Amino acid sequence: GEDVEQSLFLSVREGDSSVINCTYTDSSSTYLYWYKQEPGAGLQLLTYIFSNMDMKQDQRLTVLLNKKDKHLSLRIADTQTGDSAIYFCAEIPYPNDRGSTLGRLYFGRGTQLTVWP
């Protein structure tokens, strides 16, 4: 997890957009993911992006990928109080670059999003 970096906290007002940023380490990472975790719960897969894409949009969620800077962001439009949670960025490095088979996820520490009414 120490190789995938995220800011720890973000506060926004209800109705505004939220942008959660992530810096990952492996320029050859194949897939990058965003997960949401509510208190005491498991992780919910929100969306993912393949490394040959720059952007992916899914309803209120927009993922932007800058491969040159190894920067990933998640934008949540019209943020609601129900969006308050911890958001994790995760990557799957190219197989064998860390002696690992395809499939092992590396997570950041998570960004705590707080939405104020």
Place this chain on the structure above:
Amino acid sequence: DTGVSQNPRHKITKRGQNVTFRCDPISEHNRLYWYRQTLGQGPEFLTYFQNEAQLEKSRLLSDRFSAERPKGSFSTLEIQRTEQGDSAMYLCASSPRAGSSNEQFFGPGTRLTVL
């Protein structure tokens, strides 16, 4: 409910006892993963099965930890001689066969407290 299920959801045990957790993946998912999450951290990989074969183990998985997936369906994670440092949320995830985007779907987790 066709999601990943884990049992028990909570486990409190005394130091030195053995505990076993169970994970039932999504039907027909041939890949199964175990992760551990401590407070304020992201999940850390423990081990991974493809069908019944255990293909990778993290160095976090000491000799006191053992995982099995005997029939390629459910999996168990056993911790022997538990220590207070084992207190964490243990998460299981499954994903479809190779060639997909390897989306991993997580269960609700088992929270272990070692007293």
